[in-house]
Amino acid sequence: MTAYSRPEFESRIVAPQDLARRIAELPRPLVFTNGCFDIIHRGHVTYLAQARALGASMIVALNTDASVKRQGKGDDRPINTQEDRAAVMAALRCADMVTWFDEDTPIERILECRPDILVKGGDWPVEKIVGYTEVLGWGGSVHSIPFEVDRSTTALLGKIRSL
Numbered sequence: 001m002t003a004y005s006r007p008e009f010e011s012r013i014v015a016p017q018d019l020a021r022r023i024a025e026l027p028r029p030l031v032f033t034n035g036c037f038d039i040i041h042r043g044h045v046t047y048l049a050q051a052r053a054l055g056a057s058m059i060v061a062l063n064t065d066a067s068v069k070r071q072g073k074g075d076d077r078p079i080n081t082q083e084d085r086a087a088v089m090a091a092l093r094c095a096d097m098v099t100w101f102d103e104d105t106p107i108e109r110i111l112e113c114r115p116d117i118l119v120k121g122g123d124w125p126v127e128k129i130v131g132y133t134e135v136l137g138w139g140g141s142v143h144s145i146p147f148e149v150d151r152s153t154t155a156l157l158g159k160i161r162s163l
Contacts, residue, residue: 012090014099019112023059026096031055032115032131034106036063036071036153037085038078043151045092050145051119052094060095061109062086064102071104073154105130115140122146 014022023030033051037044037060052058062085063071068078078085082100090098101109110118110131118135119142126132126144135142 007091009090010087012095012097013086014097016099016101016109016112019099019109022097023113026059027056029055029116030113031058031117031119032061032106032110032113033058033119034061034063034101034109035121036068036073036078037089038068038073038080039153039156040088040092041151041153041156043147043149045094046149047121047145047147048092048094050148051143054117054119054143057096058094059097059099059109059113059115060089061106062089062098062100064100067102067104074157079153079157107131107134110134114138118142120144 031051031054033048048058048060062082063078065078065082071077080088086098086100089095099109107130111134115135117140118129118131120129122144124144126142129142129144132142
């Protein structure tokens with residue numbers, strides 16, 4: 001019987017307690033973004049590719065399942081577990097490292113990573129992005145990338161449920 005190795009992308013999933021050690025492996029400038037990324041769609045991959053293009057590497061921090069539930073997106077959210085969302089994200093070429101946060105905001109991961117570039121989607125005014133003051137304070141930049149493709153997981157789930 002043929003033995004199959006674990007997919008390489010799984011090595012890019014990094015627990016928060018290992019982040020400080022692993023972050024040194026990434027080339028700078030370092031991009032940081034975060035979100036639920038529950039059901040990956042074209043809007044997500046377009047945004048993620050644009051964010052990644054701003055630097056030499058990118059970390060994506062995912063909300064844990066509990067953190068997603070606290071956002072009030074619905075009792076059945078997230079649809080995909082944190083473990084599954086991390087695996088899908090890590091398999092995308094744009095994500096050099098994937099981690100997570102259980103708090104309501106990713107500020108602890110931002111402070112641990114000290115990214116050069118902080119990015120969120122166009123629904124976030126730049127000055128409202130969590131970590132804005134801190135990243136600017138150490139000489140970084142903060143970007144709100146306008147949506148080019150109008151998609152959302154909530155709308156997608158509504159469409160599926162109406163079938």
